[in-house]
Every structure is written in structure tokens, then in C-alpha cells.
Amino acid sequence: MKIVVTAQGQDLDAMVDPRFGRCQYFLFIDTDSLSCEAQANPGREAGGGAGIQAAQSVVDRGVEAVVTGFMGPNASRVLQASGVKVYGNAAGTVRGALEKLREGKLTLLSGPSVREHFGLQNP
Amino acid sequence: MIIAVAGVKGGAGKTLVATSLAITMGNCRFLDCDVEEPNGHIYLRATRRKRERVAITVPKAKDWLRADLLPAARFCPYHALAVANGSLLVFKELCTGCGGCFMVAPPHSLAAEEHVVGAVWTGDGRGGIEVVTGELVVGSGRAVRVIRAVKGKAKGDRHAVIDCPPGITRPVFEAVRESDRCLLVTEDSPFGLEDLRAGLDGLRLTGARLGVVINRARGPAEGIRTLCAERGVPVLLELPFSREIAEASAGGRPCVDVSPRWADAFSALRERIGADAR
Ligand code: SF4
Numbered sequence: 001m002k003i004v005v006t007a008q009g010q011d012l013d014a015m016v017d018p019r020f021g022r023c024q025y026f027l028f029i030d031t032d033s034l035s036c037e038a039q040a041n042p043g044r045e046a047g048g049g050a051g052i053q054a055a056q057s058v059v060d061r062g063v064e065a066v067v068t069g070f071m072g073p074n075a076s077r078v079l080q081a082s083g084v085k086v087y088g089n090a091a092g093t094v095r096g097a098l099e100k101l102r103e104g105k106l107t108l109l110s111g112p113s114v115r116e117h118f119g120l121q122n123p
Numbered sequence: 124m125i126i127a128v129a130g131v132k133g134g135a136g137k138t139l140v141a142t143s144l145a146i147t148m149g150n151c152r153f154l155d156c157d158v159e160e161p162n163g164h165i166y167l168r169a170t171r172r173k174r175e176r177v178a179i180t181v182p183k184a185k186d187w188l189r190a191d192l193l194p195a196a197r198f199c200p201y202h203a204l205a206v207a208n209g210s211l212l213v214f215k216e217l218c219t220g221c222g223g224c225f226m227v228a229p230p231h232s233l234a235a236e237e238h239v240v241g242a243v244w245t246g247d248g249r250g251g252i253e254v255v256t257g258e259l260v261v262g263s264g265r266a267v268r269v270i271r272a273v274k275g276k277a278k279g280d281r282h283a284v285i286d287c288p289p290g291i292t293r294p295v296f297e298a299v300r301e302s303d304r305c306l307l308v309t310e311d312s313p314f315g316l317e318d319l320r321a322g323l324d325g326l327r328l329t330g331a332r333l334g335v336v337i338n339r340a341r342g343p344a345e346g347i348r349t350l351c352a353e354r355g356v357p358v359l360l361e362l363p364f365s366r367e368i369a370e371a372s373a374g375g376r377p378c379v380d381v382s383p384r385w386a387d388a389f390s391a392l393r394e395r396i397g398a399d400a401r
Binding site for chain 1: 193202204205206207212217
């Protein structure tokens with residue numbers, strides 16, 4: 001399965017970035033082969049609409065699921081409309097989060113888990 | 124003549140100054156650009172005559188066309204658009220109505236939709252003052268649009284007094300733009316000095332002739348006077364810390380009604396500004 005994890009660094013040992021729209025990196029990961037490709041988040045420096053821009057860039061890569069800490073309403077709307085699953089409450093290392101995902105211990109979100117501007121207010 | 128009244132921060136007393144100045148001038152036009160909390164009409168006892176909507180044009184997809192709207196979504200400088208599963212999502216609160224997506228999208232693939240961001244009221248207040256009040260739809264974030272609509276009501280037939288939004292922010296520059304005069308109201312407090320300096324240096328860029336009003340003065344306000352002298356900006360009026368004025372303000376009564384002393388002070392202010400009766 002092709003997924004994306006929000007991260008503070010560029011490999012599997014990096015910490016999960018709890019913010020979605022304003023995360024530092026997206027790690028595009030194939031959960032079978034554990035191959036991993038990092039991409040700087042284009043929404044990070046956006047004045048407004050960071051979540052939307054970030055979600056669009058993720059959707060364009062055709063991932064099936066997103067693993068992150070918290071998700072705001074705008075990004076959530078884009079991902080829901082695209083049929084991308086969102087797993088929240090991830091923390092610790094990316095590797096650890098993948099483990100939890102495999103064990104079914106991450107929360108599947110059906111909507112936003114925080115209000116807009118959460119990422120801006122919690123840098 | 125157009126006189127804008129700004130305050131270095133919220134609560135400095137700019138509405139107090141703007142309304143009392145308007146009453147002193149009489150027969151003028153009061154343009155309330157404090158669009159998040161317009162309350163000048165209370166002090167001017169205005170009735171409301173006419174309401175006009177302020178709207179921006181936002182895009183709406185004609186989904187049945189199946190046009191490729193991804194380039195338009197990528198273009199939007201405000202990230203108000205996304206394409207999910209082939210359909211366009213429009214985040215109206217982020218759209219500024221710049222119109223760019225209409226040019227980038229394939230011809231006729233987007234419909235135009237009105238998105239109301241505020242309203243402008245016109246009414247009549249005491250002393251023949253025409254009161255124009257801008258109201259922003261909470262959360263729409265399009266203060267500048269509403270301010271522009273309010274200022275569109277200014278005409279050469281009367282002097283205008285503009286009540287700006289509080290503090291020195293982007294919408295304040297829109298409110299002050301093209302004014303002949305800008306009065307900056309500041310409180311006499313040691314903490315306000317930095318804000319006043321920044322305010323004067325910022326507002327200077329608008330080209331309006333600046334003047335300072337000291338409110339709630341508790342002493343000689345030396346810091347403010349020194350700063351104003353340095354910047355070559357006159358102190359045009361000084362109101363003392365007064366319980367009477369504060370109570371009147373809280374009760375929706377303008378400062379000039381409190382005592383003849385303040386009515387005279389505002390007459391002097393009007394003369395110094397050079398806004399003679401019309
Ligand atoms: S009008 Fe401008 S701000 Fe609004 S969606 Fe189109 S490009 Fe974006």
C-alpha cells in the first residue's frame with residue numbers, strides 16, 4: 001500500500017510531525033517494501049490554505065492513506081473527497097507509526113481532529 | 124477634505140475622537156471602516172436607510188464539463204482551490220476574488236458565484252451627518268473589500284471623517300489611503316510609545332498629513348511630545364484622563380456632549396485641521 005507520513009526528517013527514523021498542513025516533510029512510503037521518498041511540504045510556508053495545498057500535493061501522488069498527528073478541516077475535506085484514508089494520533093518515529101498502523105492501533109479519522117490554524121499556532 | 128482617524132491600538136479612543144470631530148464639523152459624512160465592530164452610528168444616533176451587499180466573485184465548477192481544473196487550482200495564490208477525484212473544491216473563505224483562476228482554467232469551465240463578505244449601510248445621524256457603516260461578515264476575512272465599498276461612498280460634496288479599524292494593520296492602510304489628514308489617537312502610557320512610533324512611521328507612507336491626539340493624558344505626556352517633535356508631527360488635541368468622558372463613552376454618548384469644555388476643544392481641533400464648515 002502506498003501511504004504518506006508527515007515527518008520532521010527525511011527517513012524512517014525521523015519523528016512524525018504532528019501537524020499535517022504545516023509539517024516539514026512528506027514521506028511517501030510503500031508499506032510492503034518500506035521504500036521511502038521524502039518531499040518537502042509545499043504548504044509549509046503558505047500564508048493561508050497550507051492544509052489545502054499540502055493535501056492537494058498528497059492527492060496528486062495517488063496515495064491510499066495519510067498518517068499524521070492532527071488534521072484540520074480544509075485538508076480533511078480535500079482528502080475525504082479524494083477517498084484517501086486519514087490515520088491520526090500518530091507520534092514517535094515514522095517506523096514506530098508504521099508498526100502501529102500494521103497493528104491497527106492508529107485512529108482512522110472520518111473528519112478533522114483540530115480546528116483551522118492549529119499548525120500555525122503550534123509550531 | 125477627508126480625515127481618517129486611526130488608533131495605535133484597540134481602545135485608544137479613535138471612535139470617540141472620530142464621532143466628536145464629525146459632530147463638530149456637522150453636515151459631513153462619517154465613514155465607519157471599523158468593519159469588525161462598527162459602532163460610530165451609536166454615538167451619532169444614526170437611523171439606517173439603505174443596505175447594500177458587498178460580495179466577491181468566487182469560481183464554481185461546472186462538473187459535467189469534466190474540464191481539467193488542476194492548473195487553475197495550482198495557480199490560485201491563496202490556495203482556495205483543490206481538485207479531488209476530478210471535482211473542484213472551492214474554499215470560499217480563502218478566495219479573495221482575484222479572478223485569476225477564471226483566466227487559467229479552460230474557457231467557460233468555471234461559473235461565477237457571488238460570495239457575500241459584508242454590507243454597507245447608509246443612514247442619517249444627528250447634525251445632518253450622513254453615516255455610512257461597513258459591516259464585515261464574521262470570519263470572511265475580507266475587511267479590505269468592505270472598507271473599499273464604504274470609501275466608495277465618499278464624494279466631493281461633503282467633508283468625510285473615517286473611523287479606521289483598530290491598531291495599525293493592513294486594513295487600516297486601506298482606510299487611510301487617499302485621505303488628506305490622518306489623526307493618530309494614542310493613549311498616554313509608557314507602553315504605547317513604541318506602537319506610536321511604528322504607527323507614525325507606517326502611516327507616513329499613506330501621504331496623509333499626520334497629527335496626533337493624546338487620549339487619557341495623566342500628565343505632560345513628555346515621551347509622546349518628544350517623539351512627535353522628532354517626527355515633525357503636531358499634537359493636535361489632548362484629552363485628559365476623565366471619568367466623565369469614560370462614562371459617557373461607555374453609555375454611547377459622544378465626548379462633545381459631556382461639557383462645553385470638550386465641545387470647544389473639538390472646535391479648536393477642527394480649526395487646526397482646517398476643515399471649515401461647508
Ligand atoms: S478568484 Fe483568485 S483567489 Fe479566488 S479561487 Fe480564483 S484564483 Fe483563487
